[in-house]
Amino acid sequence: MKLRRTAAALAEAASRAMFKLMAFWASHRGELLTLLAQHVVLVAVSTIVAVTAAVPLGIFASRRPRLAVPLTAFANIVQTVPSLAMFGFLLPVPLVGGVGARAALVVLILYGILPIVRTTIAGLRSIDPAILEAGVALGMTDRQRLRLVELPLALPSIVAGVRVAAVVGVGSATIAAAIGAGGLGEYIYRGLSMVDTTVILAGAIPAAALALAVDGLLLWTEHALARRRHRPTGARLAAVAVAIALVLAMSASAARRSSGAIVVGSKNFTEQLILGELVAQALERAGLAVERRLNLGGTLICERALTTGDIDLYVEYTGTALTAVFHQPTQPDPSAVFAAVRDLYARSGRTLLAPLGFNNTFAILVRGRDARRLNLRTIEDAVPEAPRWRAGFGYEFLERPDGYPGLARTYGLRFAEAPRVMDLTLTYRALAAGQVDVIAGDATAGLIKGLDLFQLDDNRRYFPPYDAAIVARASTLLRAPDARAALERLSGRISAADMRAMNYAADAEHRDIRQIVSGFLSGIQG
Amino acid sequence: MPGYAIEFRDVSFARSPGTLVLERFSVAVEAGEVLALVGRSGAGKSTALKLVNRLFVPDSGSVLVEGRDTREWEPIALRRRVGYVLQEVGLFPHMSVGENVGIVLSLERWAAERREARVAELLQLVGLAPDLFSSRWPAELSGGERQRVGVARALAVDPPVLLMDEPFGALDPITRAELHHEFHRIQSTLRKTVVIVTHDMGEAFALADRIGVIDRGRLVACDAPEAIAASNDPQVRRLLDAMPQVPVFGTRRRPPSHEAPADRRSLGGGG
Numbered sequence: 001m002k003l004r005r006t007a008a009a010l011a012e013a014a015s016r017a018m019f020k021l022m023a024f025w026a027s028h029r030g031e032l033l034t035l036l037a038q039h040v041v042l043v044a045v046s047t048i049v050a051v052t053a054a055v056p057l058g059i060f061a062s063r064r065p066r067l068a069v070p071l072t073a074f075a076n077i078v079q080t081v082p083s084l085a086m087f088g089f090l091l092p093v094p095l096v097g098g099v100g101a102r103a104a105l106v107v108l109i110l111y112g113i114l115p116i117v118r119t120t121i122a123g124l125r126s127i128d129p130a131i132l133e134a135g136v137a138l139g140m141t142d143r144q145r146l147r148l149v150e151l152p153l154a155l156p157s158i159v160a161g162v163r164v165a166a167v168v169g170v171g172s173a174t175i176a177a178a179i180g181a182g183g184l185g186e187y188i189y190r191g192l193s194m195v196d197t198t199v200i201l202a203g204a205i206p207a208a209a210l211a212l213a214v215d216g217l218l219l220w221t222e223h224a225l226a227r228r229r230h231r232p233t234g235a236r237l238a239a240v241a242v243a244i245a246l247v248l249a250m251s252a253s254a255a256r257r258s259s260g261a262i263v264v265g266s267k268n269f270t271e272q273l274i275l276g277e278l279v280a281q282a283l284e285r286a287g288l289a290v291e292r293r294l295n296l297g298g299t300l301i302c303e304r305a306l307t308t309g310d311i312d313l314y315v316e317y318t319g320t321a322l323t324a325v326f327h328q329p330t331q332p333d334p335s336a337v338f339a340a341v342r343d344l345y346a347r348s349g350r351t352l353l354a355p356l357g358f359n360n361t362f363a364i365l366v367r368g369r370d371a372r373r374l375n376l377r378t379i380e381d382a383v384p385e386a387p388r389w390r391a392g393f394g395y396e397f398l399e400r401p402d403g404y405p406g407l408a409r410t411y412g413l414r415f416a417e418a419p420r421v422m423d424l425t426l427t428y429r430a431l432a433a434g435q436v437d438v439i440a441g442d443a444t445a446g447l448i449k450g451l452d453l454f455q456l457d458d459n460r461r462y463f464p465p466y467d468a469a470i471v472a473r474a475s476t477l478l479r480a481p482d483a484r485a486a487l488e489r490l491s492g493r494i495s496a497a498d499m500r501a502m503n504y505a506a507d508a509e510h511r512d513i514r515q516i517v518s519g520f521l522s523g524i525q526g
Numbered sequence: 527m528p529g530y531a532i533e534f535r536d537v538s539f540a541r542s543p544g545t546l547v548l549e550r551f552s553v554a555v556e557a558g559e560v561l562a563l564v565g566r567s568g569a570g571k572s573t574a575l576k577l578v579n580r581l582f583v584p585d586s587g588s589v590l591v592e593g594r595d596t597r598e599w600e601p602i603a604l605r606r607r608v609g610y611v612l613q614e615v616g617l618f619p620h621m622s623v624g625e626n627v628g629i630v631l632s633l634e635r636w637a638a639e640r641r642e643a644r645v646a647e648l649l650q651l652v653g654l655a656p657d658l659f660s661s662r663w664p665a666e667l668s669g670g671e672r673q674r675v676g677v678a679r680a681l682a683v684d685p686p687v688l689l690m691d692e693p694f695g696a697l698d699p700i701t702r703a704e705l706h707h708e709f710h711r712i713q714s715t716l717r718k719t720v721v722i723v724t725h726d727m728g729e730a731f732a733l734a735d736r737i738g739v740i741d742r743g744r745l746v747a748c749d750a751p752e753a754i755a756a757s758n759d760p761q762v763r764r765l766l767d768a769m770p771q772v773p774v775f776g777t778r779r780r781p782p783s784h785e786a787p788a789d790r791r792s793l794g795g796g797g
Contacts, residue, residue, distance in 0.1 A: 128614070128616070130612055130614035130615070130616040131616045131617075131618060131619070132616075133581070133612065133616060134610070134612060134615075134616025134617070134618075135616075135618075136581060137579055137581060137605055137608075137610035137612075138610070138630050138633075138679070138680075139601075139602045139603075139604075139606050139630065139633065140633065148629070149618055149620075152620045153618075153619070153620055
C-alpha cells in the first residue's frame with residue numbers, strides 16, 4: 001500500500017518534471033534549435049576534419065611501426081587531458097586558441113583523431129598477410145594495393161573509430177559551451193549555475209539523444225559496409241555526402257551568428273547571466289545589434305576573450321579585477337579601487353564604465369527576525385551577541401585573507417564555538433532553519449530576500465569593494481558611440497536590492513531571465 | 527640453345543643477417559617444364575619462389591627470368607609475366623569471384639566487356655561454371671573452389687611462368703586428387719613453366735617432370751621422378767620414407783586401378 005503510494009508519488013513527480021521540461025522547450029524553441037544546430041555543426045565539422053587527418057596518419061603509422069608507437073602514445077596522452085583543461089591550455093594560444101567555436105573545434109578535432117588513428121592502424125594490421133602478398137605478387141603498386149585492397153578491408157574498422165570519435169565529440173561539445181562555442185552545453189551550464197534541473201535536462205536530454213542518433217547512424221553504416229564487403233558504389237557515396245552536406249548547410253545557417261554585432265559576454269553564474277542579458281537588452285533597446293556569448297567559464301576566460309576581441313564587453317567586479325586580473329593587493333576604499341582598476345584597464349585598451357550601483361561583496365547575514373528583535377544594523381552591533389551564536393561559513397571564506405580571520409580581528413568577534421564549514425549555498429538555508437545564527441553570504445544573493453535574512457552593515461569597511469561595472473573594449477565604444485551612451489545610462493541604476501530581487505526571481509522562482517531583465521529595464525527606463 | 531625460363535645461379539639469401547635461408551642454390555627450369563621443389567617446412571622452398579617474382583632479391587648470385595636478372599626487371603612487369611598461387615590463396619574477401627579473377631585485367635585497364643569474356647574463359651578453364659560462380663563471394667566457396675579461383679586469377683594475363691606455393695596443402699585427399707587431375711588437364715593445354723613447392727613427395731611425384739629436393743637451404747638432389755625414387759641420398763630417402771603410401775611409380779606397375787586411366791590420359795595429352 002505504502003509502496004504503491006510512493007510509486008504514484010514518484011510517477012506524479014516525474015510527469016510534473018516532464019511537463020516543466022516540455023514547457024521550457026516550447027518557450028525556448030528557437031534557441032533550442034540554434035543550440036542543437038551549433039552542436040551538430042561542431043561535432044560534424046570536427047569529426048570530418050579528424051577523419052581527414054587521422055586516416056592518413058593511421059596509414060602512415062601502420063607502414064612505419066617505429067612511428068606508430070610514439071604516435072599512438074601522443075594521441076593517448078592528448079585523450080587523457082580533461083576537456084576543460086584542454087580548453088584552458090588553448091586559451092592563450094594564438095590562432096587556434098581563445099574562446100568561441102574555433103577553439104572548441106580544435107579541441108574536438110584533437111580528441112577525435114586518436115580513436116580513428118587507432119582503428120585505422122588496427123584495421124590495416126588485421127588484414128591477412130596472404131592477401132597483401134597476393135596483391136604484391138599480382139603486380140599492384142603500393143597505391144593500388146592501398147586503394148583496392150587495404151582501405152576497403154580496413155573500412156569497417158575505420159568507421160568504428162569514427163563512431164567513437166563522433167559520440168565522444170557529442171559529449172565533449174557540451175563542455176565547449178564553457179568557452180562560448182554554443183551548443184547544447186549552454187543549457188547544462190546555465191542549469192548548473194541556476195541550480196535548475198529542468199534547464200540542465202533541457203540540454204542534457206537532446207545531447208544524449210544526439211549521441212544515440214549519431215551512434216546508431218554510424219553503426220548502421222558500419223554494418224552496411226561489413227555486410228557488403230564491396231567497394232561502396234559512387235552513387236551511394238554521393239547520396240550520403242549530399243545528405244551530410246544538407247544537414248550541415250541547414251545547421252550552419254541556423255548556427256551562424258550575426259556579424260558586426262556587439263558581442264556581450266558573461267561569466268557562468270546566475271547574477272552574471274542576468275547582467276549579461278541586461279546589458280544586451282539595453283543595447284538592443286538602443287537599436288544596436290547584439291550577439292550574446294554568455295556563460296563563459298570564469299573570470300580568466302572572460303578577460304582573455306575581451307583581450308582577443310572575441311567579446312566586446314562584460315560586467316566585472318572592481319575587487320575581482322584588481323586581485324584576479326591585475327594581481328594587485330586590494331584596498332578598502334571603493335573609489336580608490338575603482339580608479340585603480342579603471343587605470344589598469346585603460347593601459348590595455350579597455351574602458352571601465354561607471355559602476356552599476358551595487359556592491360557584490362561578502363555579506364554578514366543574520367535572520368531578519370533576530371535583527372529586528374535585537375535591533376541590529378551593523379556588524380559592530382552584533383559583537384556583544386556573538387558569544388551566544390554559532391557561525392556557518394563556506395570553506396573559501398574561512399581561508400581567504402579577506403575572509404573570516406581578518407573579520408574576527410577587525411571587529412573582535414567571538415562565537416560560541418568554532419565556525420562550522422559548510423557549502424556556501426547551504427549556509428543560507430542553515431541560517432533560516434536555525435542551525436546556525438550567522439553566516440557570510442553574497443551581498444546580492446536572491447535568497448537574502450527569499451528567506452528573510454538581514455545583511456549587517458560593514459561599518460568598519462573591512463570587506464574590499466566588489467562594485468559591478470561594465471568593462472568594454474575601448475575600440476568598440478569609439479566605433480559605436482550609441483552603445484556607449486546606452487551603457488552609461490545603466491550607471492548607478494541597479495541597487496543591491498534590485499540585484500537580489502532579480503537573482504531571487506531566477507534562482508528561487510525559476511523565472512525566465514529574459515523576462516526578468518526586460519521587466520526590470522522597463523521599470524527603470526519607462 | 528634456347529635460354530632457360532627460370533634460372534637460379536648460385537643464389538644465397540638471408541632473411542635477416544646471419545640466418546641463411548638459401549645457400550649457393552642453383553637450378554634451371556626449361557620452358558614448359560614442371561619442377562617440384564620438395565623439402566621439410568623451413569627448408570627454403572617458398573623463399574626460392576619469392577625470389578622468382580622479386581618479392582625477395584638475392585643477397586648474392588642471381589635469379590634470371592626469361593634470361594634477365596630479376597634485379598633488372600621492372601617489378602610490376604615481371605609480376606605480370608609470373609603467376610603466383612599461394613596455399614592460403616589470398617583471395618580478396620571484399621571482391622566477388624569474378625572481380626578477383628579479373629583484378630589484374632582491371633589494373634591493365636581492359637575494357638569491361640573484354641574483361642568479362644576473359645574472366646568467363648578463365649573460370650571455365652579451372653572448371654567453375656562462370657554464371658554460377660562469377661558473382662559469388664570467396665567466403666561462400668569450398669577450399670577446392672577457392673584454390674581454383676586462385677589459379678584462374680594467376681593465369682589472367684596468360685603469364686608464361688606459374689609459381690605455386692603448397693597450392694593443395696590445405697585440401698582433403700579427395701579434393702586434392704581431383705585438383706591434381708585438373709592440373710594435368712590445364713597444363714596439357716597451356717604448357718606453362720611451373721615451379722611448384724610442396725613438402726609432400728607424393729604430390730611431387732604426381733605433378734612434376736623433375737623434382738628438386740631442398741634441405742636447409744641447399745639443393746641436395748634434382749632429377750627426374752624415377753631417379754629421385756631410386757636415390758640413395760639420406761636426405762632424399764628420409765623424405766621418401768615419410769610418404770604415407772607407396773610412390774605413384776610403384777602403383778603404375780600394379781594392375782590398373784580406377785584412377786590410373788585418368789592419370790595416363792592427362793600425362794599422354796601433355797606429351
